[in-house]
Amino acid sequence: MNRLNQHLVIALVSTLILVGAWLSVASTGGVNLFGIRIPTLCGFKLLTTWDCPGCGLTRSLIYALHGEFTKSYAMHIWGIPLLIVLLFQVPYRMFRYLNPGFHPWKMPDRFKKWISPAIFLSLILPWTLKTIVVAVIRYL
Numbered sequence: 001m002n003r004l005n006q007h008l009v010i011a012l013v014s015t016l017i018l019v020g021a022w023l024s025v026a027s028t029g030g031v032n033l034f035g036i037r038i039p040t041l042c043g044f045k046l047l048t049t050w051d052c053p054g055c056g057l058t059r060s061l062i063y064a065l066h067g068e069f070t071k072s073y074a075m076h077i078w079g080i081p082l083l084i085v086l087l088f089q090v091p092y093r094m095f096r097y098l099n100p101g102f103h104p105w106k107m108p109d110r111f112k113k114w115i116s117p118a119i120f121l122s123l124i125l126p127w128t129l130k131t132i133v134v135a136v137i138r139y140l
Contacts, residue, residue, distance in 0.1 A: 050134075
């Protein structure tokens with residue numbers, strides 16, 4: 001797939017995720033779409049009954065999209081940033097698709113190497129703390 005088509009695909013996928021989240025209803029127990037409960041798809045949770053680092057992210061995104069930011073943050077720390085990223089992707093990717101020669105900015109390489117580790121740590125550290133607290137409460 002060429003670079004031009006990648007922009008279009010990312011814009012379409014981001015739009016589908018946003019529309020799906022907008023049509024969904026979240027609760028602490030799960031997600032409902034048109035009144036139908038969506039089953040848990042997390043393999044880690046299904047195998048261990050423990051939350052994974054991404055558990056709650058879908059519900060957090062749904063809460064954020066519906067303006068329930070406190071619930072969103074309580075469900076997962078990355079829900080609100082994910083909403084911002086998805087909302088930014090649609091116009092940005094469509095602009096890049098329609099203007100293939102335009103490059104608005106380029107991130108310096110010294111910053112690029114820190115993005116993945118920073119995101120990884122921001123998922124793992126809160127999850128580790130939450131897992132330890134839940135384990136202590138569960139087994140005491």
